[in-house]
Amino acid sequence: MDIADIATSEYVAVDADQRLGKVRSIFERDNPKGIIVTEDGEYAGIITQKQLVQSHVEDNAKAQALTRSAPKVNRTDDVREVARVLVEGNSKLAPVFESDRLWGIVTEDAILEAVLENLDALDVEEIYTTDVVTVTEKTHIGQAINHFREHGISRLPVLDEDGYLSGMVTTYDIVEVVVRDMNKSTRGERAGDMDRILDIPVYDVMSSPVATTSYEESVREAVSRMLDNDYAGLVVTPEADDRMVAGIITKTDVLRALTFTEEDHMDVQITNINLLDTISREEIRQRIEEVADKYQQMQVQHAHVRFHEHKEKMRGTPLIQCQIRLRTNKGQAAGSGEGYGADSAFRVAIDKLERNVLELKGVLADEEYRGQLLRKLGEL
Structure with a gap:
């Protein structure tokens, strides 16, 4: 098409x-x-x-x-x-x-509408993001904006004092309250009003209840709900308790899934690819494959690498945050790190990823061992 x-x-x-x-x-x-x-x-x-x-x-x-x-x-x-x-x-x-x-x-909406009928082949569990930044009901708008900047995201699940899902605050919610209050003020009053707005708790502007989905729901059903209600994403919750935040699925996650390939080598997708300096896409792919190849039973189906630039610089080189997320046949694995320049940030993130992959492999091995013991006990 x-x-x-x-x-x-x-x-x-x-x-x-x-x-x-x-x-x-x-x-x-x-x-x-x-x-x-x-x-x-x-x-x-x-x-x-x-x-x-x-x-x-x-x-x-x-x-x-x-x-x-x-x-x-x-x-x-x-x-x-x-x-x-x-x-x-x-x-x-x-x-x-x-x-x-x-x-x-x-x-992105036009693309998702065009391919909607083909999304039945995927379940939410296969593509959702597990690393979720959350805030509490008492978090101030100014703090939420800092999270948006630091992580390059546009929505934050809000948790109540017991740690349960309470609401969702988005960039749109904040734009709406800022424009509304600024329109009421004269130019001389706006600086003070902005300070006041930044101190408002997100509880006062968040949306509630929160639109959620489960692991088992098809991506087609999830996207249909996003499009019908103009949601940019849905919180993923366990089937047994929709108060708990297990992850989030966004329209961007679905677009990313559309680009998955069946090529001989791993498909690596890079967000903010313009930030690459002394490292290339091919070098990134090779380094991730080296990590994956160490653990033969873990097959990486897709890798996503995201770079985010901070304002801080050292000798003209910006501080970069790098996040790596792998979708594997054993679940998801991730690693993140910061450094001056994309190359430095990627090296820190890949080291963290390898440690996390090793930990995931150990957990899986323990579960397999326990399963073997239970089967043997059942045979006695």
């Missing part, structure tokens, strides 16, 4: 000179996946909701201050390749070009 079948020429666009206050109000009113920014009538880039929440740029600044590039695709590109481009570019939409001219956009 070509992307031309699902791309659209209808999109929200603003001029690079437009004030960010106006851009924020567009997100609140229309809830787009992103906004196309033009300059002198030509495509300049995009602005996403996540950028607005994570930025300290004031409302009176121009849109160009937050404009960033997005992965460009052609109308004839394959849907699977576009899914990969969106994931690796950490983007919810991509501008679609035809003969070097901006024709329209394609969003």
Whole structure:
């Protein structure tokens, strides 16, 4: 299927000179996946909701201050390749070009709707994310925003004082309360109002009850619920207790699954691939395969490597966080680390991954041993 079948020429666009206050109000009113920014009538880039929440740029600044590039695709590109481009570019939409001219956009929702009937082949358990960042009901909005920045995420499950799932707070929830309160204030009052907003507990802005799914549900059913209710993700809970947070499945997880291949070598997907400096995709793949090859019974079906840039720098080199997640026939394994430059961060993360894989292998071995003992006892 070509992307031309699902791309659209209808999109929200603003001029690079437009004030960010106006851009924020567009997100609140229309809830787009992103906004196309033009300059002198030509495509300049995009602005996403996540950028607005994570930025300290004031409302009176121009849109160009937050404009960033997005992965460009052609109308004839394959849907699977576009899914990969969106994931690796950490983007919810991509501008679609035809003969070097901006024709329209394609969003993650459009892709998921197009492939929905094919998602029955997967269960949530096969692709969900186990490493979940959570907050409590007393966590302040300012602290939640720091989590969004630090981990490059857009939603946080909220737990009550007993550690049970209580709600969900997203970047959209925060944008909504900020725009609403800022619209009530004059310019001179806004600095104080922003401080007050940052001190509000997430309990006051979170959504509740929380939309959940279980391990056994098909990905098609989960995605249908996301699309019908405009959810970006669902909390994964054990079948026996929907108050516990076992993981989360997002639209990005599903897009990533669409790119899985049946090639001879491991399929490795990299998010924010533009941050790679002295290390290549091939070197990353080879190093992960070396770890996997040490444990012959553990077959890696897919690897996801995510890089996230912090503002801190050393001699011009940014502090990078690297997260590695493996989907294997023995379950999921993960490792993360930080370093100055992508190469350094990856090396720390791969070392942590290897330790975690070894621990997982040990746990599985213990379970097998216990199973053998029980079978022998049953034969006595």
